[in-house]
Amino acid sequence: MVIVMEKHAAEEKIERVVAELIARGFDVHRSTGSDQTVLGVVGDVANVDTREFELFDGVQEVVRVSEPYKLTSRTFKRESSVIDARGVRIGGDEVVIMAGPCTIESEHQVFETARRVARAGARVLRGGAYKPRTSPYAFQGMGLDGLKILRAAGDECDMATVSEVMEISQIEGMLPYVDILQVGARNMQNFNLLAALGQVRKPVLLKRGMSATIQEWLLAAEYIMAGGNYDVILCERGIRTFETYTRNTLDISAIPVIHKLSHLPIIGDPSHASGRRNKVAPLARAIVAAGGDGVLIEVHYDPEKAVCDGPQSLYPEQFARLMDELRIIVPAVGRTI
């Protein structure tokens, strides 16, 4: 932490700040310029509220210089993490494609879709059984019955499975059926849920909150890791901005930024970011070209019939064509698919 005193701050004001810092057990390093003094504070400042010092008379600015996250940081772990989900390795050489329907509707729908995406090259099968809906009057998902279907289809097609968990009480029941537990954007700061997932020994796919900064996102991952579960996969799915033409604004820059700050893998979700089928392929290609470790895509064997988010679901043939395009791109980022 660095405390910048106002120009020509009286010596006694400076000393009052220094005294408080020492009283709290910090080492203080004082740097006196011709007209301004700066105090360097060394020690465990993670829990200090910098504003307390801003309010001292004579203080111009307080700057926190250490990152508040630890376990997620590349400073803590230099080499990139590779996370294993039933044999699928996320964060390694291979760009991993996760595909499937938004919502699990029926056995027929899941198996039909799973076979098509597996054949095209997807490695993880997605499908929602518990659905966060903004309206209380909308369909809320099939629950456990849906997850059993997902598991069976995943087994038949040799795919790992991923599905969203909304509530602590659902975790236990999901474990037999799901290889990756997904936390949705709206729950990114549901701290009780994050802490509970820290006790689980399965990978967690953590979506970025709609208005979460990259730092808040890493701190949410820290909640899970602090409990002992180190297998966190980050997923960029678009942030909320003033632009309303697209549902959200995919923050493509988050991919190189996360790779610099953290050792955790990051994938992208072009379906929720755009909300429209015809924008999904361009965004998926961009995610891979920017260096993403994977893509999470909604595909439905018959999107017209989808109960939810049909308009953003790809047709199986569109998905197969997209996979061909991604195969062209991956050598440009030194990856395989």
Place this chain on the structure above:
Amino acid sequence: MVIVMEKHAAEEKIERVVAELIARGFDVHRSTGSDQTVLGVVGDVANVDTREFELFDGVQEVVRVSEPYKLTSRTFKRESSVIDARGVRIGGDEVVIMAGPCTIESEHQVFETARRVARAGARVLRGGAYKPRTSPYAFQGMGLDGLKILRAAGDECDMATVSEVMEISQIEGMLPYVDILQVGARNMQNFNLLAALGQVRKPVLLKRGMSATIQEWLLAAEYIMAGGNYDVILCERGIRTFETYTRNTLDISAIPVIHKLSHLPIIGDPSHASGRRNKVAPLARAIVAAGGDGVLIEVHYDPEKAVCDGPQSLYPEQFARLMDELRIIVPAVGRTI
């Protein structure tokens, strides 16, 4: 719902859309202009995904014209709701001031603060026992022991109490001690929690999510009301914008907007919006001048000693001075305090 066809769309394209609408049980009203056709769709369109129709050949635009929320709407209930919390009426003639510490730390702290704010005119005592912290390494609150202190101080000073609930499992235990259950900004779309609060028979204070639109906020209130709990108080606490000088941007316009769209009372939280003590009084005055039904303010008998958010807590004397200013303002909005 209104479907606007492209200019000079072929008759067969129009008929295909009409056929689909009729198949789904809607009444269709067709309006044919010289070069463009518009279809008016009547029926229960609340669960229709408008994008499905956008994808029909020949469709230019689909516009949803009915509001997706019902119980929260002023169309549903013309007169403003007045909500009773242990005798304190929120949404009536009186502007209700809720004050107290951010976090419950000790008996001494809560009683000292409660006496000071009660004397100055506050009617509801606030204090957090379960704290949502962005970092897993920060203090997480005193829990039930804290709530007992809050209740005792509220009783002594004849104030109702408000405290935040973070998790379904906490609700039951909180009921004996808390008169208003607060839902924090980060949980505004924790739909399972909202649904559980719909089963409770105590007022809920619902903070606006950091990036929630007004419509999403009303839909979150709808979740609670759909369960049978009609006593929802909305609280504007600032939204996230590009401006970083203040912690959040208090959306002062939300006050007249909510009063137009909904019958629910709306209060403002100047402490979280600004994050700095010296901005709290200007914002509190603005909230009342804009027509807010109340203000939720952090006050600490000794802010330097606060374990959390001290820099945004008012000193008791500042709070008393602010109350005097608010008493000058209320006649301008036809209210009392």
Place this chain on the structure above:
Amino acid sequence: MVIVMEKHAAEEKIERVVAELIARGFDVHRSTGSDQTVLGVVGDVANVDTREFELFDGVQEVVRVSEPYKLTSRTFKRESSVIDARGVRIGGDEVVIMAGPCTIESEHQVFETARRVARAGARVLRGGAYKPRTSPYAFQGMGLDGLKILRAAGDECDMATVSEVMEISQIEGMLPYVDILQVGARNMQNFNLLAALGQVRKPVLLKRGMSATIQEWLLAAEYIMAGGNYDVILCERGIRTFETYTRNTLDISAIPVIHKLSHLPIIGDPSHASGRRNKVAPLARAIVAAGGDGVLIEVHYDPEKAVCDGPQSLYPEQFARLMDELRIIVPAVGRTI
């Protein structure tokens, strides 16, 4: 400027940074903690691009601690500036109300409106003669003919006048008719225009850009002041956020923030911020209650007939009622009206 080195950065890396700083003529103050070194840099760092130092090996973070603006800063001038426009003093004890039509349409319209707002207590007459329109197909304003009407009406009613300048070439012609030159939000960073206004000896009313941070706004004011024109009035008119229910989000907190950072007066524009007549009065009251030095309001003697922005223009009776409400509020902020 403060340069924070990475934990355990090698001594040679630190020395390389220090050498570069000294080569550029800065004084360097080094503070070495147990595991981290921080460099305090003293000298004229205003033109240094901090990112250059971020790219040095071993550097964790570079923090600029001196404010980039000078003349606008309260550090530069402690007492608040009071700006005189034809005898009306902005920034003093009196809260100054500026009112009039959005666009000058006719002699009748301007005189009718001016008389009504003057009688209710407005001190400055507003009216646009050059209009920035987002569509090239919309009405672009009456130009000089309009300004002559504005001047005549101002003279009759003993009011100062304010009107928007869009282009350097318009300045000269406007000077005889306009007491305050307004720079619109879209031109806040039209640096050539700002520099030209620095050469003028008339007050400039500088609206905040739709996505301008407070710092960028003050730097825009600095452009004008750097040319020798110190009479700048800031005007908050709403920023662009994700919320689309209102046209813009009035950043009410900007008022206390500007009062802390700068000696310049700040007023608010509730008409453009809300875009709807029924939101104007609540926002105007909030602006005054938050400590604003004035309010700029659109009033039309017959809003149904307005060629532009009629729906956000107040009726004269609404304006008179609002003035009464503001008279109740001003004592709460120690002002008169």
Place this chain on the structure above:
Amino acid sequence: MVIVMEKHAAEEKIERVVAELIARGFDVHRSTGSDQTVLGVVGDVANVDTREFELFDGVQEVVRVSEPYKLTSRTFKRESSVIDARGVRIGGDEVVIMAGPCTIESEHQVFETARRVARAGARVLRGGAYKPRTSPYAFQGMGLDGLKILRAAGDECDMATVSEVMEISQIEGMLPYVDILQVGARNMQNFNLLAALGQVRKPVLLKRGMSATIQEWLLAAEYIMAGGNYDVILCERGIRTFETYTRNTLDISAIPVIHKLSHLPIIGDPSHASGRRNKVAPLARAIVAAGGDGVLIEVHYDPEKAVCDGPQSLYPEQFARLMDELRIIVPAVGRTI
């Protein structure tokens, strides 16, 4: 335009709205449902302020259904525009790379950089002679002398040239030296400048404003085209959001969105979007993979020595490597480079 009446609106209220519409010369198509009436309005509604009708008693909502832009729209021109700048065709099969220094500093610098980027495959040489600087105290550019250098280097290396115009008075002098006139983000709504560029017969590269919606951006292009200059190239350079880790948030989705709405070519600027050299290559690859018609990149033969934006300028070797990566990607989008 569609006017939705409130449920059960009285017949006389509906008739009052209809009468006003007819009085203004519109055709009205009335669609009466069981409990709600919708009015379809046909005619030239481009200049109608929809809010005027919102204020009629009994009106629930007014929806404008026709796009406010015309010449930029794909409805107006189905096939994609290909724009010729001194033989370089933008918007055709080839993805066009524009590269060069941020600011023109010297003959040596421009020639050295131009030779390196030309050899690697760039087709257009960029370089700023007039610089919009947020601080009045920063370097403002070399002006015409700089443009002469740019022209000479472009001629030697057989490249077209692009440079920013800030002010109407600069246009005339720039024409002999510049093949594409660039309008910066801060001037995107400088309507006088746009109108003046409509009179020129050279391509204009129009950067998106920092907080401009896609619709406002297309309307800005419309200003230029309305004057008769149809050669507009759009350039996405990042928008302002709450995320501060990157300078701006590159809105990658804008590429497929513009391609759907408009026939104009769209390129991307990864240098300004990220503000950091190590993010430029990932974003450039993403722009091409998303279907962009070109990329505008800052390259400096020796970035450490750059007077401006050095930290976001690529080294020539980095640029050459990026070109190789882009050559791998282009077949995935059916393009060449």
